[in-house]
Amino acid sequence: MKRILMNRPLAIAVALLPLLLAGSLGFAQQNAQRTASPPNKELPLRQIVKLPGKLLAETKTTGPTGDLKLTGYRVEEVTLSQSLSTEVRGQQVNVNKAWRVTVTGGPFPVRALPAVIWVDDQIVGYGIENETLSQITAVTFDDSLIHDGGVVSLSYGENKEGRTRISQKIQLKREGGNQ
Amino acid sequence: MTLTTKRSLFIFSIAFMLVLGGLSRTAFAQVPDPGTPGPFAVTREEYDFGDTAFTATDFPGPIELRASIHYPTNLAAGPFPVILFMHGRHATCFAGGSALLQWPCTSNNSQPIPSYKGYDYVSEVLASNGYVVVSVSANGVNAVDNSVFDLGALARAELLQKHLDILKQFNTTGGAPFGTKFIGKFDLTRVGTMGHSRGGEGVVRHYVLNQSLGAPYGIKAVFPLAPVDFNRFVVNNAALNVLLPYCDGDVSDLQGVHFYDDARYNVPGDQAPKHYELIMGANHNFFNTIWSPSSPFPGSANDWLAFVPGGHSDEQCGSGKNNQRLTEAQQRGTGLAYMSAFFRVYVGGETQFVPILTGDAPPPPSAQNSNLFVSYHAPDNPELRLDVNRLLNNTNLSVNNLGGAATQTALSPYSLCGGDDPQPQRCLPDQPNARQPHTTPSARSAARGLSQLITGWNNMTGNYRNNIPAALGNVTGFQALQFRVSVNFADARNVEGLAQNFRVVLTDASGASSSVRVSDVSAALYFPPGSVGPVPKVVLNTVRMPLTAFSGVNLNSVRSVQFVFDDRFQGGLLITDVAFASAPR
Numbered sequence: 001m002k003r004i005l006m007n008r009p010l011a012i013a014v015a016l017l018p019l020l021l022a023g024s025l026g027f028a029q030q031n032a033q034r035t036a037s038p039p040n041k042e043l044p045l046r047q048i049v050k051l052p053g054k055l056l057a058e059t060k061t062t063g064p065t066g067d068l069k070l071t072g073y074r075v076e077e078v079t080l081s082q083s084l085s086t087e088v089r090g091q092q093v094n095v096n097k098a099w100r101v102t103v104t105g106g107p108f109p110v111r112a113l114p115a116v117i118w119v120d121d122q123i124v125g126y127g128i129e130n131e132t133l134s135q136i137t138a139v140t141f142d143d144s145l146i147h148d149g150g151v152v153s154l155s156y157g158e159n160k161e162g163r164t165r166i167s168q169k170i171q172l173k174r175e176g177g178n179q
Numbered sequence: 180m181t182l183t184t185k186r187s188l189f190i191f192s193i194a195f196m197l198v199l200g201g202l203s204r205t206a207f208a209q210v211p212d213p214g215t216p217g218p219f220a221v222t223r224e225e226y227d228f229g230d231t232a233f234t235a236t237d238f239p240g241p242i243e244l245r246a247s248i249h250y251p252t253n254l255a256a257g258p259f260p261v262i263l264f265m266h267g268r269h270a271t272c273f274a275g276g277s278a279l280l281q282w283p284c285t286s287n288n289s290q291p292i293p294s295y296k297g298y299d300y301v302s303e304v305l306a307s308n309g310y311v312v313v314s315v316s317a318n319g320v321n322a323v324d325n326s327v328f329d330l331g332a333l334a335r336a337e338l339l340q341k342h343l344d345i346l347k348q349f350n351t352t353g354g355a356p357f358g359t360k361f362i363g364k365f366d367l368t369r370v371g372t373m374g375h376s377r378g379g380e381g382v383v384r385h386y387v388l389n390q391s392l393g394a395p396y397g398i399k400a401v402f403p404l405a406p407v408d409f410n411r412f413v414v415n416n417a418a419l420n421v422l423l424p425y426c427d428g429d430v431s432d433l434q435g436v437h438f439y440d441d442a443r444y445n446v447p448g449d450q451a452p453k454h455y456e457l458i459m460g461a462n463h464n465f466f467n468t469i470w471s472p473s474s475p476f477p478g479s480a481n482d483w484l485a486f487v488p489g490g491h492s493d494e495q496c497g498s499g500k501n502n503q504r505l506t507e508a509q510q511r512g513t514g515l516a517y518m519s520a521f522f523r524v525y526v527g528g529e530t531q532f533v534p535i536l537t538g539d540a541p542p543p544p545s546a547q548n549s550n551l552f553v554s555y556h557a558p559d560n561p562e563l564r565l566d567v568n569r570l571l572n573n574t575n576l577s578v579n580n581l582g583g584a585a586t587q588t589a590l591s592p593y594s595l596c597g598g599d600d601p602q603p604q605r606c607l608p609d610q611p612n613a614r615q616p617h618t619t620p621s622a623r624s625a626a627r628g629l630s631q632l633i634t635g636w637n638n639m640t641g642n643y644r645n646n647i648p649a650a651l652g653n654v655t656g657f658q659a660l661q662f663r664v665s666v667n668f669a670d671a672r673n674v675e676g677l678a679q680n681f682r683v684v685l686t687d688a689s690g691a692s693s694s695v696r697v698s699d700v701s702a703a704l705y706f707p708p709g710s711v712g713p714v715p716k717v718v719l720n721t722v723r724m725p726l727t728a729f730s731g732v733n734l735n736s737v738r739s740v741q742f743v744f745d746d747r748f749q750g751g752l753l754i755t756d757v758a759f760a761s762a763p764r
Contacts, residue, residue: 112377112429114622133270
């Protein structure tokens, strides 16, 4: 992923806001030295979904797409309040940022098989529905998935053949330039 | 032979098969119907300790402690065996006509969707036959389970265990809201669990949890209904029954068949029988009345039509004129019959229903449906099962599990697929996972699928033979020769819509042989129906051939079992689990 230029005050603000919020979510109670979570286990996905994010890309379709009535998506970057240990591309690494891909539309069904959000042929993650079932969000720690020209799609289960695609490709916003 | 003679022979053959089929059914006409209401009047009540009364380990939301309880009104005959039900993932709340996913229901005027009430039709019948049935509400799990790694399996397991703890309190000291009336009325050494959808994995995970805690409750039988199997936990040493709806539009890859496949040879000496039923016209949701289109609650759906793109047009599962779909009532009838049979046998000890679960007896009238296939794996007990060939590894292609030679003539391919490396992960490499449930990957486990023999023949000389060492040739103690098989719809040698067939031949030490056509005892060699999305699909169904059908061969000294492919000019099959077996006692 290309680095996004950011001015210093804004960077500090973006970094501090999640810290403040995370405190209320109980993050601050954890031992500051114990920054690593168990590998691939309980990552605080639900908290990450709720943290404020920086909008990197957004699109709205001209009309509902497919049986799932997809209306668009947005891609956000989230700065974590503490680093997490997780697996990215087969390597156990500490991360301090996450990326959210949120697909809008629906109302989405609540099914046994989890919703799965893809960029191109790569799985971003299993989807977490919002309360009104109008959005599904997946979280990834792999920034290589978030790239210009990526195609966002949604399936239930890891069913590559059954995906509903959003035709508008990811177009990352450029800091300080035309969007 | 004249045309008239041929026609007469054909008509005679058909008539003979019908008579034979009728006779085999007549032989089990005395098996009673487990889905018939029993002698006890039934009372239904609920207990409710609040929407946020329970917290599961590392789970990011509160969970309610609420359940219905059906029990014999006259408790004097207690203690009664206990059956726990757990629904699966569904919307948790509704407001007006909109379904919501939150817990507790905090939006303006929103109310809970009572998924736990969806199995009352089973609870009533079981309670009338002398069982206490508790159906647990799990909306708090559903609201946030996609945000935990195991997708809620442990939370569901802990919730079930908590309800058993509550029942234990009712049974010992009593407590609100029932006071002392249930003291001594629950037999918590005889417990069965049924879970639907994600609840299906929940009851399996719960079985494992209860065992890890020293088995404080006696879980005798576990029934995953249209289950997910994300994590690949295994039920060992307890009876297992998986129900698989062929037209499942939600868990459309029928991944729950892994529960059966994984358990078969997992623990040496496992005395527990394992079963599954493939229900040809059933979908995912109709087993729960609250999730069905006739329900007044938002979020209900005919899942095949709602979730499978183009599903309406499928000739088997869709909505066209000649579709094979079951109505809500038929589907619930089938669920009632097999849940009742299973729990009454393995929790209640009512062994008269065993033939229904082995497929030796047809579906009972309460099932309202006969288009289903029963599979059965006998306990690991030398008196009940003699494995001829498990077909687990490449050695089994030449040496079977009895130490005899395994050979083939004119079969191509003749190889294993679906099992552990180096077998190919999928048996039908060009087909989607949803069409090959036995090898579909699991969301949270790298475990591989069912090892199967993939084979076929190009002329009438194909033969698959397993020799039996002399010391093991006395099979008189077994009821049947059985195996699991499916027509490989992706093999062009099979004709779409046409059932396959072959002969099974037993040969004794004197060289005498006897053969039985598969079609004489089973319809399992059907061509898998459907053409849209997840169908057709290969599900290996058990064929059980009664040894009494092999007349003229000495069952004291059987020397070989052969599959002789001379009934159809060509074909392709998937085969596993060749064994002599008897029903559980």
